Amino acid sequence: MVDPHRTAGHQTPAQPDLAGTQPASVQQGGEPAVVGGASSSLRHESAHLHVAGGARYVDDMPLPAGAVHVALGLSSKAHARIKHMGLDAVAAYPGVICVLTAKDIPGHNQISPVGAGDEPLLAEDEVFFCGQPLFAVVAQTRHAARHAAVLAQVEYEDLPAVLTVEQARAQGSALVCRSLEMTRGNAQQALAQAPCKLAGQLVVGGQEHFYLEGQAALAWPGEDGEMRVCSSTQHPTETQHMVAHVLDRPNNLVTVEVRRMGGGFGGKETQANIVACLAALAATHTGRPAKLRLDRDDDMLVTGKRHDFVIDYSVGFDKQGQVLGVDMELAARCGWSADLSGPVTDRAMFHADNAYYYPDVRLRSMPLRTNTQSNTAFRGFGGPQGAAAAERIMEEIAFATGLDPLDVRLRNVYGTTERNVTPYHMTVEDSIAGEVMTQLAEDCDYRKRREQIRAFNRTSPHMRRGIALTPVKFGISFTATHFNQAGALVHVYTDGSVQVNHGGTEMGQGLHTKMVQIAMREFGLPQDRVRITATTTGKVPNTSATAASSGADLNGMAVLAAVRTIKDRLVAFAATHWQVPPEQVRFTAAGVGVGEALVPFATLVNAAYMARVSLSSTGFYKTPKISWDAATGRGRPFYYFAYGAACAEVAVDLLTGENRIERVDILHDAGQSLNPDIDIGQIEGGFVQGAGWLTMEELFWDAAGRLRTHAPSTYKIPACSDRPRIFNVRLLQNAPNREDTIFRSKAVGEPPFVHGLAVLHGISDALASLDEYRTCPRLNAPATPEQILRVAERLRQHGGVKDEQA
Structure with missing residues (x-):
């Protein structure tokens, strides 16, 4: 990796001519080789300010x-x-x-x-x-x-006052917004005719x-x-x-x-x-x-939190563990007002299949109004709750058939030429979930470790271990189609420095850094020559929220459009000014190749300014191919899917109910990553946040509707000691996005959050050892020590829910 800080200082000749230029040494064909450009791990643009305490937030402003x-x-x-x-x-x-x-x-x-x-x-x-x-x-x-x-x-x-999903259902509480139903085939008929069937309920808590x-x-x-x-x-x-x-x-x-x-x-x-x-x-x-x-x-x-869900499901399947039909109702505590509960519960249904094909399916949402804070967007936007239901179904089938849960998951993943239509009638064209799971299982030696863990559990009276490997298939785009647009404004100044403004916001995820990299790559500039400015409605109007994992996709393409507009003007000017064909004007890290000469970028820019060439441009982008009809529950709401898989090994103390994450291996699909280090950081952070949601973050309201977990003293989030003891994260290699995204990258903000499900199922696997792996523990989230002890006691007494065979 080339260190961007070793780039030579930028020189700006006084006269806009070829004096002092050098012979051009330019990479021919393909993308320009730019120091610190896109696809390299450039440091976060504000990292030095964060470390030194110089990064200003609203409360820091004089x-x-x-x-x-x-x-x-x-x-x-x-x-x-x-x-x-x-x-x-x-x-x-x-x-x-x-x-x-x-x-x-x-x-x-x-x-x-x-x-x-x-x-x-x-x-x-x-x-x-x-x-x-x-x-x-x-x-x-x-x-x-x-x-x-x-x-x-x-x-x-x-x-x-109505405070819970149960109360809302019992009292016939009003919905905060319309309910949605997605159907394909005949789920009821598939369930009735299935050789095996079962029904259950999953409770998934909220999150601050x-x-x-x-x-x-x-x-x-x-x-x-x-x-x-x-x-x-x-x-x-x-x-x-x-x-x-x-x-x-x-x-x-x-x-x-x-x-x-x-x-x-x-x-x-x-x-x-x-x-x-x-x-x-x-x-x-x-x-x-x-x-x-x-x-x-x-x-x-x-303020509102992540929506907590009560999900009732019925599934029909065969003795080989293949799903035949699914019927699911997803009820959510939405709070006192609509806020974003409609699209959140929609997205929960969009991901209630996770990476799995349901031949016949019916999904229904129930967004319930309650007298609690108005729940709102949270990383994953309902998707993780839906994926949790899909993984529970796979786990249920594994216990019912006696199969390894990984084998059940692999038998039900989407294909690319058949078994490839979602419940909302979108064709999955790029399913790689099976390949990712298989590769990860080999890399982390899942099957051997699973046998070792079972052997350990047979002789360990108070400490049990568990392991689980779960996938993620996460749709990328706003399901409100009109939000899939972005604008940008780029200025090039006469000294060769560049200012970039776009409609996305920086919340620590590195969006601004990636936008800087795009301009660097296109113009052939070092990092210190490209400056990102504050997002403001006075520069880029009518922006979409930085959400739905689409910040880099949308704003990156808008920045690219603005930059390339300016580049086209500079190429046309250089070709005329120095009398060379336009194809012989090339932007590289060493300067701008003009024929056989190498012109410093600032020299070209200054010459263009003197010739009255505009050095500023807006850029605009809208996501292609997408459409969604909520009335019919059909369409293509997502431009593409991001994939990945996580394997988590956990230890559970049966005396206290505490759990520890021993090891996690993640293989994640970021396409052609814009910045591997930042993307891996997002995967690590997303996983820990997802594991926290599923294991320790518990919201509690008393009978009067007062939130009692309202401070760090009463609400527990993961600490450094809660991270996995061994934590291996790797990006999927040689897997550029099939769709025409910014440099063929994929979104990486929300999908890694779903990897936390591997921890929940690892804990479930550990508890299942108490009943010789005969009974599905049906572990709800969050799996707090109290919840773990309750499930452990039920399994010890062989009082677990038994599979209902048809």
């Missing part, structure tokens, strides 16, 4: 003169009418400037991201969950605002995003109604629209800017809007800059 601070007053009831809200003591607290309620909103008291009209910015007559914002305190200091907020005297009239940087926004009022907002948001355009909507102003008066976020994971796709809107509201009423930063407790009380 406050403008006269800035005020905002804090929220929250509901203490899960569902109630507001009889009276006494705010005199709040307003009288020293340092308080004003207290804002719904009646102080000049525009619309509504921030539903899908236009459902069910999400007021501030509660009016009724509250729908414990933690719902009632009012905002604006004060001289954050201390004063927070202390004043708790002085409110609110009188409520209690109303019935737990980004390191909490929700924060800083708003500046400008002249003539202008409002500038620096927000920790994954969706600057949506935040812009919401602020404009609340303030009753056109979008062109609101500018939202994001330099970076300290993590997002989907929690800042829609949930950042409330903080930005209230900061802007405070700035409007005071005429002063206003800042709102939620502390961790308030953040967890106010």
Whole structure:
């Protein structure tokens, strides 16, 4: 690997001619050999700032003169009418400037991201969950605002509250959005005729995003109604629209800017809007800059989480373990408003097959309204919950037939010429799940280790080990087709330096770094000559959220389009200026080859400027081939699939219920990786986050609807000691994307999260040893020590659920 820091300094001759140029030594054919370009492991563009503490987040920004601070007053009831809200003591607290309620909103008291009209910015007559914002305190200091907020005297009239999926089902709770059904063939007939069948239920818990940087926004009022907002948001355009909507102003008066976020994971796709809107509201009423930063407790009380699901399934299969029919209902606790629950539950169904072909299938979603936080986007966006159901089905069949679960999985994977149509009628053209699983099983010696683990378990009274190998097939694109577009703006300056702006946001995942690499590769420049700027709605309008693993796909192609527009102009100019054929103008790491000469990039750029050639361009991209009809449950919602497989070996302490991840091997498909080191880092992080969701991250609401796991003291996320003792991650080699993505790469943000399922099934395999592997443990998630001990006791007593044979 070439060190980009060893690149020679860039020279800029004073005159735009061939003086001082050298003979060109250019790689002929194929892609240019660019130091530090795409497909190399360039360091993260802000890594040095992160290490040195120089990377600025919203809370690090120096406050403008006269800035005020905002804090929220929250509901203490899960569902109630507001009889009276006494705010005199709040307003009288020293340092308080004003207290804002719904009646102080000049525009619309509504921030539903899908236009459902069910999400007021501030509660009016009724509250729908414990933690719902009632009012905002604006004060001289954050201390004063927070202390004043708790002085409110609110009188409520209690109303019935629905808190769980079970309660919602029992009481016939309304849905927050439409239900969706996907069918292919006749699932009921297939089940009735299947030689073997079984039915069961899987409970999958929710998850707190737990980004390191909490929700924060800083708003500046400008002249003539202008409002500038620096927000920790994954969706600057949506935040812009919401602020404009609340303030009753056109979008062109609101500018939202994001330099970076300290993590997002989907929690800042829609949930950042409330903080930005209230900061802007405070700035409007005071005429002063206003800042709102939620502390961790308030953040967890106010914002939504990953949807928890209760999934009922029936499956028919033969004695060789091949699926014949599947019927599944996926019920989700969605919370008090629609938010993104529709597309989340849709995506859960899109991935309820994971990597497996169901000959006859019926899938139904049930997005239930509850009096809890409005659940929202979270890495995987429902996909991991759906994949969990698919893996449970494979596990059930393995126990019913006595087969190795890996063999059951391999017998049911999608093909490429037959057995290749999904429940939503999309043809899978590139299935490599079977090959990836087979290769990983060989690489990590899965079958030998499985036998060794079984031998160990026969003589170990208190410690049991387990192993599982699971795949992932993850669809890449927004299922809301219109979001599959992106814009970019690229400037080349006369000294040969380049500035890149695009519509994606950086939340630590390395998106900006990959965009820098694209410009470097195309222009033949070192890293220090390409600068990424803050994402802002003032430069690239109408952007899509950085979500659905599509940030690099969409914005990378937009940046490439802008860069190549400028390159085409430079090639045309150079060919005319130096009288060579256009095909003899080539951009390389050593400079621009012009015929037999080598021209420094800055020399060419300066000459083009003197000739009045435009050195700035926008770029635009929209994903081809995709379509989706929710009314029929059919279409091609995904441009392509990303694949991978994980093998996890775990140890379970039967005395305490604790588990330890001993070893993990992952083989993951990133296509032709744009940056292998960053992609491997995403795979490692995604796996650990997925394993945390499935083993330790437990959300708990009491009977009154109060979230009790609302701080690091009560909510457990993986620590360094929870990582695998042995952790081997490898990218699939020589597997460029079949589709025309940016340099044939594949998305790598969300798919690795699903690898955490291998840990859950490894724990299940360990517990199954208590009943001589005769009974499917039916281990629900999260597999906390308490849950593990309950299942262990049931298996010891041979009280496990037995397979129902037809």
